[in-house]
């Protein structure tokens with residue numbers, strides 16, 4: 552009596568499925584679910600990046616607007632160079648050398664400096680070279696420059712830094728993007744970063760991971776840093792916005808899929824490393840527009856504004872993942 556028993560079980564299964572089927576989610580329901588998931592992951596600390604990444608899906612389903620207001624850039628302090636920001640020491644061994652809206656992070660080891668990103672060709676000398684001098688550090692210490700991705704706001708200064716003697720690091724895919732770009736002056740290939748690539752200098756090891764999405768060769772980075780001697784791990788999400796084109800040979804749908812998967816990959820790597828600091832190459836995304844001024848007023852013994860804990864680092868990456876999924880469903884289901 553094999554068949555009736557199987558039929559009975561199938562029947563029971565169908566009955567069990569019926570309520571679920573009758574309440575099947577529409578694409579708009581799914582978009583709403585991912586937007587609200589992203590909103591709760593964002594909390595108050597990652598509201599800016601949530602507002603940026605979920606902007607289109609929020610509008611698509613008329614979800615609530617983002618209320619938290621985070622400045623989009625650091626204050627203008629030089630009327631002639633509105634992009635100019637002061638350099639700052641952020642950890643014992645990590646420095647901010649960026650502009651009002653774009654970041655360069657400098658890890659100083661006993662044997663030299665590893666930079667993450669090179670900002671623009673027009674600003675790199677004033678921010679990175681003169682910035683280090685202002686901090687009392689010799690720019691000749693710069694040994695490596697890891698380029699998160701080959702867009703001009705992060706790679707524009709690479710040729711200049713290479714001429715100073717630094718070795719430039721990019722992923723294979725973004726070296727190609729860079730080499731085919733219309734940058735006025737280009738660095739030549741030094742080092743190709745792979746997934747899990749380790750760069751050790753002066754006893755400190757920086758790790759890079761391939762996180763395709765924002766560009767196909769975006770790399771995200773883990774840096775060991777210290778606050779008054781206490782060790783922390785900083786994670787840099789290498790490319791943030793979904794501002795890529797849609798083309799038959801490069802569909803947005805697959806980019807958004809890759810982006811979400813890359814976030815899951817980096818979530819695992821940050822968890823294994825115990826990353827408790829999130830950094831970005833845009834000053835608003837990681838809250839540097841708030842944290843750098845706070846840090847300047849920090850009193851001895853009070854918490855470090857950049858040390859947010861492992862859960863908050865994970866929530867930042869979850870916002871990126873959830874908004875990518877929400878955008879993908881919203882775009883697939885049309886306006």
Ligand SMILES: [Zn+2]
Nearest residue numbers: 700702765790
């Ligand atoms: Zn970019």
